Amino acid sequence: MRSAHTASPAGAAKRRFAAVQRIVGLLLMGFSTTMLPPVAVDLFYGENTWPAYLIAAALTLLAGLIIWWPVRNYRGELKVREGFLIVVLFWVVLSAFGAIPLYLTHSAWHSLTDALFESISGLTATGATTVAAGLDLMPHATLYYRSQLHWFGGMGIVVLAVAVLPMLGVGGMQLYRAETPGPMKDTKLTPRITSSARALWTIYVLLTLSCALAYRLLGMSSFDAICHAMSTVSTGGFSTHDASIGYFHSLGIEIAAMLFMLAGASNFALHFLAWEQRSLRLYLRNAEFRAFLLLYLVLGVIVCGLLYAAGTYGSLGESVRKGLFQVIAYGTDAGFATADPSHWPHFLPLLLVLATFMGSCAGSTGGGVKVIRLVLFGKQASREIARLIHPSAELPIKLENKIVPDAVVYAIGGFFSVYIAITLLLSFAMVFTGLDPVTAFSAVAGAINNGGPGLNSVVANVASVSEIGKWILIVAMLMGRLEVFTLLVIFTPSFWRR
Template structure:
């Protein structure tokens, strides 16, 4: 294990987080809020720890998959702990477990909250909650790769460990250039959404928070009713951008480089949009009697489907009151999730496609034992390594959900609440059903259950294995 390079990158994470905290700090100055001192103190702590760690570049450049996974996992843990300090210092969330839960929920773009009334929080704290979504959406290590002139062959190991999906590919020969392209697309789309929200009459502060939450597919709102209080136009804009940020960013790169044929041939994107269309159609018909208008039913259905499948978690209505068919569809969408290579969570549409193609292949082999059949995606043969990792991912995924539901059952809440709480946190969605529905929160869980759900949020965002490797003894051995 190359500890020197790991500590070096963690040092840069701390310095970068200090820079990020200038936004809530400036917000505190603008609104004259004393809570801004909490961010100033945290900035000093981050720099005091980060500067010594980056003072000297590591001499050893060896950086393999193991180091990549461990670095990503530790970076996210450190990022979350330091990000929780302003909540504690400002008194907004004095309980450390609650503060870390809220911060992890922000960085992992989950949007599950322990707060019953967010409107009482200072503006600087509100914008920090939302900004954590934007930071964690694309991935903080990807951001570092786009800025730092790092050398060596370890860049891809960091991207593989942090980027969502069964596989990660370079858009251009240099990984650093790929990271810059990804964040460039991410930034431009965020700015476009902010402009459209401003044109719809949304205040600048609200526009920034809403765009940060949408871009990162996070879902922290600054109003107690989430997005219900905004106009239909603003809700439609947010719906569209939630869906857009759930699309594989490779598709946008192909469109920018005018490779339109390749972009439109991406199976995952086509199925992703198809699933959304079918779900919206069924739910619209199912809830029509509740709203009495096709347009309103369609708008509400589209918003909630877009919010759930992209794992954003915003809400315009209490879908916990919808008929069982609609609620069942939303729970199913929680598992499917968005596209690989997007800011969304869940299993990912690509993995669902791979599993379906694998099942079809096995059925074909039963009928034709001597046949040789390759599984393809976008016309390319899927490597055996990807198939194997997908199958293992699903097995571990099921085991973690089962184990987490069992552990939080000791709080003695109903099964639907427990199951959807785990599903919503592990898939980085936010709201579930019953007690953790759109108008509920996670504050009633015990400190033990919150720790379990915090683990689920981190494991879900980091695609499970980077976090699990921290608990394997051989990981820490020097070879």
Template sequence: MQLFVIQRILGLLLMLFSITILTPVPVSIFYQDGAMMPFLVAFLVTLVTGAVFWFPVRGHRSDLRVRDGFVVVVMFWTVLGVFGALPFLLSGQPSISITDSIFESMSGLTTTGATVISGLDTLPRSILFYRQQLQWLGGMGIIVLAVAVLPMLGIGGMQLYRAETPGPMKDNKLTPRITETAKALWYIYLTLTIACGLAYWAAGMNAFDAVAHAFSTVAIGGFSTHDLSMGYFFAEAPLVEVVAIVFMFLSGINFALHFLAWRRHGPRAYFVDTEFKVYAAILLIAAIVTSAYLYWTATFESPGEAALRGVFQAVSIGTTTGFTVAEYHTWPGILPIMLLMMSFIGGCAGSTGGGMKVIRVVMLIKQGAREILRLVHPSAHIPVKVGNKALTDRVMEAVWGFFSLYVVCFCIMSLILVATGLDFVTAFSAVAACMNNLGPGLGDVGSNYTSVNDVAKWVLCFAMLLGRLEIFTLLVLLTPAFWRK
């Protein structure tokens, strides 16, 4: 373990992150909301801390190993969550505790969208902008951004990239060089954000709301500048929901497919990809079922309103964005449970979505089908294929390992939350919503997490990190074998 190298990188990354804390300052000045000072203090504290980490070991330059990469990623996301909480903690609006500040910061950076803040409509614009910005930075992963910058400072980034993206497709790169890969991802991410913001503005949002919601839409985050979330715009600007549906769907797709479609000047890359086809089919079926059920139960009397709200909520929950146009947790029958269960699948691998990822679910189903066939034909060699490519046993073992760890962690955290005094529905849905980086749950966490006790909030912070880093990256640090020389 190269502790000095890790310390140097953490210092550099903290100093880079401190710059982003300043971006709400111009917003505060423009709107004259009087909330500029918390950002200036948070900037100085983060910058100085980063410098203190970096300066004593600035001369230590050596190749970053894979093991070091895991430590950097986990420590950085943890430290970032703490320092990202400073503006919330120092601000008088909202007036929240240390636990709530870290919860809000961690929720933003992991693009979970679970909030402990109410009265959003009355908060300073700079605070609202900062919440949205946290999600935008976390969406593609601040580490991927750092990968594009750190080589300029003499630090290789491949180890960070692999530690940050431990999914089944982690070895695929869009370009031969990891720096160029990171830049390609960010160009696509930035282009989608700009297009989404302009579309929101054209649909009826004001400029501030358009930018803010573009940040959280493309990040699959779900934070809003209003307590009613997207429901705030439904009556006067229903086209906003249509724009949100389109960009939530696009952001839930593997960004490598966006890159291939752009490079090949056509959409063929999408329609030959197995994961995309399954992803689109799941959302389509869920949208039809939700809309039909809402109209059949007379939850909405107008078929148009039932269709729009049903499609919106199915796409929002299915992609783990977490926007709402109504209190979906109060909808009748199976709908709330069905929508929550969709978040376990989540978006595509290589997207900003949460959940287990569609490709893993496809692999698990195919593996289950293979085991059934083996009962009938014990001696047959039956490969598991995705598209025309046969998957190796190593990949399938990794997927099964991920799934088993996911289930175990989910059960343990649910039991802990019940032990703290939460009812089963609240505990179950809170862990599901945070571990899948969804946000809104059922029961007492349907609207926000204000009523949840502090112990449960810390457990949920861990669940957010676990989901954001896809289980392995975080849990590997808890194994004795990792720390042996």
């Protein structure tokens, strides 16, 4: 017979939070090791910033140990609700500790808010920065650390933990579902969830190495190639230079960047299946990937055509080069730049901002609402029109000859409604901080879609944004990285009921 204490709601809550506490402590201790590579980078270049990273690593390790130690012997099943809470807590706590070396190493971050903003922007693979200028003169360790934040955050460090830390001793599926982007969260590549997460990370590492090699062969230094590869495949956008990719003035580097940005914004499950079956045909058989390519083809034709027609650039070749790069950089939410589109003609600046909402696939490192949701939303709209004509007809929605459950379709409609409502609400809040409506909307779009650059004064950085405005964008970045509902669900009363 169970004791009254064990059966009580307080006892259940205590057990629930013990599981959360134990895992967050373990993950935080694991994260402390990511602050050691910058130490090696600093020692190699002899710039004397390594003490800050050792201090940050020690503080992070100590905090994780303090959190974990009281519940180190706890063993219990992890429920779905605990998985959501762990993911949200970990992103918030990890970002806070990730800001420590930034605050200690360089004067570019004049406040804890700026350092926290940079850390969250890095880990969410957003790429917005509070640094107005001076990247070219920063210590190499700092530049490397910023790109490394992108790289771990791009695929999701919680998914990494599920892949390499089976010692957690709890249901990894709950963490995986809470962290994985897109509507198809229950899709597994292999029978074991740990193997699935490990497979995703294997593809991620191989793509990053391939990207770094391509950049090196095309003329980047080894350091620039590594940093930009991590930022490219993660669709993050942090660069080692103020001029971003435009610093290199290389068509070859720009082409490589576009290809790997598209690879990062594609579904990594599709990459895995294509690799496993040694077939590129799988890409073209995939409905989301076909829509993904069509989207960029249409956007590219519109943008490049209007740039050439308006005479913005001197030739068709230059119009295509500048236009297509910005289309892919904004659309994939990578945030690199070779031009400032704020003053492009007609509606092109707004079109690029809208592209940040829809240019990435589910299961990718990109942000936004995901292409698969747009495809299903379009099919639902077509079905509703057909129902007006044939009210009694059975009209199931199919994707690749498989019927999509109505629950998924309706959930996508709800997601769009909430996503748009939050974007507008945050945009109004940014207007109250002093930004004009276009700049405010583009800043929020860049944050909630984890895209980075906006328009006008926030096209390159958010240094001019007020303190309150930066906190609004911090909330937007976290919401975007966790796809809104993962964050909102923990604020509902029913979440905390037994």
